[in-house]
Amino acid sequence: MGEPGKVRSRTRAAKRARGLSDRTMAWLFVAPTIALLLAINIFPLVWMIRLSFTSLNLSMSYLPLRFVGLDNFSDILSDDDIWIRLQTTAQFVIASVALQVVVGFGLALLINRRFRGHSFWTTIILLPMMLSPAVVGNFWTFLYQPQIGLFNYVVAFLTGRDASSFQMLGDVTLSPWAIVIVDAWMWTPYVMLICLAGLRSIPDYIYEAAEVDRASKWRQFWSITLPMALPFIMLAVLFRGIENFKMFDMVNLLTGGGPGSTTEVASITLKRAAFESWRTGYSSAFAIILFVTVFGLANIYVKALNRVKSR
Structure with missing residues (x-):
């Protein structure tokens, strides 16, 4: 490979490295917000869906948590x-x-x-x-x-x-x-x-x-x-x-x-x-x-x- 080809190859490699670095930096900024949204919105929803199939009654918390299927619905x-x-x-x-x-x-x-x-x-x-x-x-x-x-x-x-x-x-x-x-x-x-x-x-x-x-x-x-x-x-x-x-x-x-x-x-x-x-x-x-x-x-x-x- 000639000298011009080596220069182009190094340029493409530098661009790829810089692009990967930019994506990484973007994820570092966005990831905390996504994690916070998941913690605030998704987790309570999943937890509520789980509880909907149980007999949980907080006024009788001494009773064991029992799976009741679709009985509540x-x-x-x-x-x-x-x-x-x-x-x-x-x-x-x-x-x-x-x-x-x-x-x-x-x-x-x-x-x-x-x-x-x-x-x-x-x-x-x-x-x-x-x-x-x-x-x-x-x-x-x-x-x-x-x-x-x-x-x-x-x-x-x-x-x-x-x-x-x-x-x-x-x-x-x-x-x-x-x-x-x-x-x-x-x-x-x-x-x-x-x-x-x-x-x-x-x-x-x-x-x-x-x-x-x-x-x-x-x-x-x-x-x-x-x-x-x-x-x-x-x-x-x-x-x-x-x-x-x-x-x-x-x-x-x-x-x-x-x-x-x-x-x-x-x-x-x-x-x-x-x-x-x-x-x-x-x-x-x-x-x-x-x-x-x-x-x-x-x-x-x-x-x-x-x-x-x-x-």
């Missing part, structure tokens, strides 16, 4: 109360997400007009989303008070009834709607931001062409605005649906699942099984069932979303 799926809780959860998700999407999309249409004071009012609308759920829960608990709550007086003024007759958190009929109102008040701005991104992504020349064709504003909305913003609306529904399905803090702060079990969603049932009855094996199995349910429904919904985006 069978007990949950054959429990009529569990199905009632899942039905309550589904009703809450549908009502809350529907209200958030309707109001959020309406606000997005309004904010998209860029009127005077646009930035100020956008910031005001976004304020509820920036608050802690604990703060929001306590704030609305005060507003819902029958004697001094401002919400009851406003409703009484609009309906002409006595304010003390509105027991928003203690009435079987009104308590679910009380939670829906609070959740929508807090998270409608989030839906508005996603819808606003969809509206801002629509090119102006499409509206200009529609105006040349003398299309009315109503026609432009149904033929241009809504179809082109639909993927963003569906994305907002996906995000809020997942979050509302596993929502716990707001319900726990406002009603604790009451009155009776009217507002007892699946997360409240899971908390009671895990931290009140201390049925660790049973609650682990219930958590897995909820995870599989949300994961499966989300996958089906994402496929529908991809079909809409591909049109």
Whole structure:
């Protein structure tokens, strides 16, 4: 091999050594983060799956840990109360997400007009989303008070009834709607931001062409605005649906699942099984069932979303 060939060979060897060194350095930086994520997320999940096949009950820790197979899953799926809780959860998700999407999309249409004071009012609308759920829960608990709550007086003024007759958190009929109102008040701005991104992504020349064709504003909305913003609306529904399905803090702060079990969603049932009855094996199995349910429904919904985006 001639001298030029030896030089090229040494150059390639140096590049390979430098490339291997770069990859090694990259792994040295990334490996601690990956290890931390595995320790925080993967290990608890694997441990929970293991416990779901056992009879572990922390209130009777003196008993030996016994493998029970699929008994926990069978007990949950054959429990009529569990199905009632899942039905309550589904009703809450549908009502809350529907209200958030309707109001959020309406606000997005309004904010998209860029009127005077646009930035100020956008910031005001976004304020509820920036608050802690604990703060929001306590704030609305005060507003819902029958004697001094401002919400009851406003409703009484609009309906002409006595304010003390509105027991928003203690009435079987009104308590679910009380939670829906609070959740929508807090998270409608989030839906508005996603819808606003969809509206801002629509090119102006499409509206200009529609105006040349003398299309009315109503026609432009149904033929241009809504179809082109639909993927963003569906994305907002996906995000809020997942979050509302596993929502716990707001319900726990406002009603604790009451009155009776009217507002007892699946997360409240899971908390009671895990931290009140201390049925660790049973609650682990219930958590897995909820995870599989949300994961499966989300996958089906994402496929529908991809079909809409591909049109």
